[in-house]
Structure formats: C-alpha cells, structure tokens
Amino acid sequence: MNRVKKKLKVLALFDAIRPTTLDQDLSDELKTEDWKTEANVLEALQQLGWVAEHLAIFDDTDLIRQKFQSFQPELIFNLADQFKNNRAFDQNIVSFLELHGVPFTGCGSTGLTLCKHKGISKKILGYHRIRVPDFVVIPRGKRVVRPKRLAFPILVKPLKEEASLGIAQASFVENDDQFKERVAFIHEKYDNDVIAEEYIEGRELYVSVLGNHRLQVFPLRELVFKEVPPDEPKIATYKAKWDEEYRKRWGIQNEFARELDPALIRRIEQACKKIYRLLAIDGYGRLDLRLTRENEIVFIEANPNPVLARDEDFAQSALGAHLAYPQLVERIAQLGMTAVRD
Ligand SMILES: Nc1ncnc2c1ncn2[C@@H]1O[C@H](COP(=O)(O)OP(=O)(O)O)[C@@H](O)[C@H]1O
Numbered sequence: 656m657n658r659v660k661k662k663l664k665v666l667a668l669f670d671a672i673r674p675t676t677l678d679q680d681l682s683d684e685l686k687t688e689d690w691k692t693e694a695n696v697l698e699a700l701q702q703l704g705w706v707a708e709h710l711a712i713f714d715d716t717d718l719i720r721q722k723f724q725s726f727q728p729e730l731i732f733n734l735a736d737q738f739k740n741n742r743a744f745d746q747n748i749v750s751f752l753e754l755h756g757v758p759f760t761g762c763g764s765t766g767l768t769l770c771k772h773k774g775i776s777k778k779i780l781g782y783h784r785i786r787v788p789d790f791v792v793i794p795r796g797k798r799v800v801r802p803k804r805l806a807f808p809i810l811v812k813p814l815k816e817e818a819s820l821g822i823a824q825a826s827f828v829e830n831d832d833q834f835k836e837r838v839a840f841i842h843e844k845y846d847n848d849v850i851a852e853e854y855i856e857g858r859e860l861y862v863s864v865l866g867n868h869r870l871q872v873f874p875l876r877e878l879v880f881k882e883v884p885p886d887e888p889k890i891a892t893y894k895a896k897w898d899e900e901y902r903k904r905w906g907i908q909n910e911f912a913r914e915l916d917p918a919l920i921r922r923i924e925q926a927c928k929k930i931y932r933l934l935a936i937d938g939y940g941r942l943d944l945r946l947t948r949e950n951e952i953v954f955i956e957a958n959p960n961p962v963l964a965r966d967e968d969f970a971q972s973a974l975g976a977h978l979a980y981p982q983l984v985e986r987i988a989q990l991g992m993t994a995v996r997d
C-alpha cells in the first residue's frame with residue numbers, strides 16, 4: 656500500500672444544524688457526544704502528522720469554495736451527511752465536491768443516491784438475486800393502500816432517513832389500521848415518503864467493508880437483544896440505538912457476531928462484496944443484514960459513509976481485523992486520494 660505523503664493538507668468537512676461561518680470556533684461542539692465522530696477523526700488526522708483544518712456547513716456551499724481558496728486542501732475528509740437538516744441531501748454535497756475535482760473520502764454521489772433511496776437499492780439487488788424484503792413505496796400525498804401481496808407483519812419506515820429516525824416499536828404493524836396510522840405519521844411528522852417492508856425475522860448483522868476495487872470485509876458485528884422476550888419483534892429502533900437506559904433495560908448490545916459457521920461467514924462476505932459493488936459504494940460502507948433461522952441472508956440496508964466514531968461498529972470491526980483507528984483513517988484517506996469520481 657502506498658503511503659500518503661508526509662504533510663498532507665486535509666480539510667475535514669462537517670455538517671451543522673444551524674448557519675456557520677468560515678472560521679467558526681467549534682471547540683465547544685467538538686466536546687459533545689453529537690460531535691464524537693468529528694472529534695475522533697480530527698484527533699486521528701493530527702496523530703498521522705497531517706495538516707488538518709475543519710469547516711462545518713449548514714446550507715451554504717459557498718463556504719466550501721471559499722475554504723478551498725484560502726486553505727487549498729489536497730483532500731477533503733467528508734463527514735458532512737446532511738444539508739439544511741435534510742439527510743437526503745448528502746449526495747448533493749458530494750456532487751458539489753465532484754464538480755470541484757478535489758479528492759474526498761468515502762462514497763461518491765452515485766452510491767449515496769442509490770443507497771439513500773431504500774426502494775431503488777432493493778430493486779437493483781433483487782434484480783441480481785440478492786434476497787431483499789418485499790416492499791412498497793408510498794409517497795407523501797398519495798392514498799395509502801397496502802398491496803395484497805405484502806403480508807403482515809410489516810415494518811413502516813421513512814424512505815430516506817438514517818440512524819433509525821422514525822423507527823419505533825409502533826413501526827411494526829400487524830393490521831391495516833396500524834399500517835395506515837403509521838404511514839400517515841411518517842408522512843406528516845417526519846415529512847418523508849414511506850417504504851413499508853415485509854418484516855424479516857432473524858439475527859441482525861452489520862458488515863463493514865473497506866475499499867474501492869479490492870474490498871476487505873472486517874469481522875462481523877451483531878446487534879443482540881438479550882432481555883427482549885423471544886416472541887417480541889427485535890428492531891433497531893431509535894431508542895435501541897441511542898438511549899443508553901433503554902439499551903440496558905432490554906440488554907441491547909453491539910458485539911462481534913458469535914457462533915457463525917466459517918462457511919456461512921464466507922457466504923456473507925461474498926454477498927456483501929457483491930452488494931457493495933452493485934450499489935456503487937466507494938471508500939467504506941456498512942451493510943445491514945438479517946440472517947433467518949434457515950441461514951438465509953436478507954439485505955436490509957446499505958450505509959455508505961457509516962458513522963466513523965471510534966466506539967461505533969465500523970471502527971470496532973476494523974479493530975477486530977487489527978486495524979487501529981488512526982490507520983483506519985489513513986486507509987480511508989488513501990482510498991479517497993485514488994477514487995475515480997467521473
Ligand atoms: N424489513 C425489515 N425486517 C426486519 N427488520 C427491519 C426491516 N427493516 C428495518 N428493520 C429494522 O429496523 C432497523 C432500522 O432500519 P434501517 O432501514 O436500517 O433504517 P436506518 O437507515 O434508520 O438505520 C434495522 O436495523 C432493523 O433492526
């Protein structure tokens with residue numbers, strides 16, 4: 656692997672939830688839990704001995720252009736995944752970077768676009784014989800009808816969201832009344848189109864993949880629900896992901912997946928490499944799967960540019976392959992330097 660030159664000039668690009676300025680002091684934000692990833696990456700960039708500056712944007716891409724002029728970065732470390740508080744716009748930020756021709760880390764605009772739309776990604780994979788849940792997309796403003804073939808139980812989700820926003824136990828619906836109510840709730844409260852999916856029961860696996868062409872799959876992670884009764888649906892709801900109290904109460908933990916047959920692990924790795932390529936992911940990604948009782952692999956969701964905090968699944972998986980955090984950041988930077996973006 657080529658080493659990146661010694662004093663690489665890196666601009667770490669963040670998103671913000673309110674307007675920002677070019678030289679805004681973010682030191683208070685960087686101390687908070689919400690900015691953990693940003694702080695971890697900045698620290699790693701410093702440990703690598705690179706010249707790192709940062710910029711957070713809310714709704715003004717001209718700040719990026721101005722920063723390009725004043726700092727002349729050789730690489731953007733892209734951690735901006737929303738624009739004007741809308742996560743569906745991550746691809747537009749990246750499109751802007753692509754137009755400028757400055758190398759950046761992570762996924763390009765095509766992969767972000769395909770993965771963000773939870774319906775389009777499933778159509779592509781289904782066509783290529785990867786098992787995906789049956790589903791229907793219900794846009795805002797359309798009458799709510801459940802196609803007859805889509806049987807209960809169903810999981811109702813926002814079409815283009817992340818981090819389990821809009822996903823609660825009430826997303827799991829078992830009859831038409833519950834279905835209609837939850838769809839209306841997502842349309843109105845979350846101002847999002849809906850994807851309603853066949854509920855897949857099974858173990859929940861997170862597969863971390865690194866690379867542009869040659870791909871490396873890190874040891875598999877699993878979300879376990881130790882205290883949830885066997886007959887209850889096990890879903891990575893918003894609370895299950897982010898509420899420490901709730902996680903404790905229900906014994907919800909992210910850990911390395913145990914007791915998987917080596918041949919099954921190979922099969923999962925091969926499927927994930929195929930999915931990663933089919934969805935045009937670059938750099939790094941985490942694929943969310945379910946594994947049925949019959950060991951069938953079912954695709955749930957692809958996350959290009961997954962959360963990169965030290966203590967989250969992607970970095971933990973890399974650590975499982977003996978890739979320490981600063982070296983992971985370095986690898987992601989190297990992949991960004993060599994990615995083809997047009
Ligand atoms: N079709 C499905 N069957 C079973 N569980 C699902 C399904 N879709 C989503 N889930 C559960 O909901 C969680 C969040 O769904 P996901 O589509 O990954 O949304 P997000 O992008 O917010 O992470 C998943 O991690 C899984 O636990």
Ligand SMILES: [Mg+2]
Nearest residue numbers: 818819943956
């Ligand atoms: Mg997910």
